[in-house]
Amino acid sequence: MPRDYTDDDVLVDALLQGDGDAFAWLLDIYDGPLRRLARMYVATDAVAEDVVGDTWVAVIRGLERFERRSSLKTWLFRILMNVARTRGVREHRTVPFSSAAGALEEGAGPAVDPSRFLALDAPQNPGAWAAPPVPWDEKPETTLLAKETLAGIGAAIAELPPAQREVITLRDVEGWSASEVCNALDISETNQRVLLHRARAKVRQACENLLEDEPR
């Protein structure tokens, strides 16, 4: 029976001792998620493949320097993001974070188009919905989960500014906790929430556009 490497200390010790099974375990668990995230930064699967390959090599070379202050998973994704950002910049796909403030402000804006609300100085119900969202509940699950819907969500995420894209990918696609994301991206809880808020609002809007076009 293969060893259980779910404990970070066990895993890192094994890796440092050159345990090939431990590295194979790591590859099998994280190659998919790393590739999914890489795909968010670069234009083609082939380049994403390269980015992940470079990441693994950097992991092998850098193991000694892993200080166990974060989880191995966080460390792994940080390396990937550095490799991917550099590659993405070369491909003009992403813009480097010039400053945390810049990254935060990029793609700022209201969650919902203001024209969908009554004016803030309207005599009655200022700021109330004028064009409220049409519920999706009655959509059959098959429509919601159709390939087109999911592809549309993927495309909407790909179009987000890099900081928003990273946060929503880690939180809502990969299912990381808020504190894991803050850790991996080196951002405050508040900024994490602001970025997540904008990202989710845009993805919701994309879903709305997709599902509204769908004939009932």
Added chain:
Amino acid sequence: MRVMRLPWRGDDLACRELVELVTDYLEGGLSRRERARVRRHLRACPHCTGYLEQIRLTIRLTGRLRLEDVEAMPAGRRDELLAVFRAARPG
């Protein structure tokens, strides 16, 4: 995220304000008082309740991307990386 308060509305939230508080609400980032304001608005406003439901559904659908087809790692590449590992750290 803070939105400007509308002074003439007292403690009531406008829908336009509420949609900006949805993430803080879901993430537990609101003070007890703000949370109560959001709850009060949601109870009275089917549209904002519908918006919140859409955000929840959006999160659920986004999570499905994880299950979507990331192609399996080509076996050749897996072997290659294992070889790099073994070469770098002879066990």
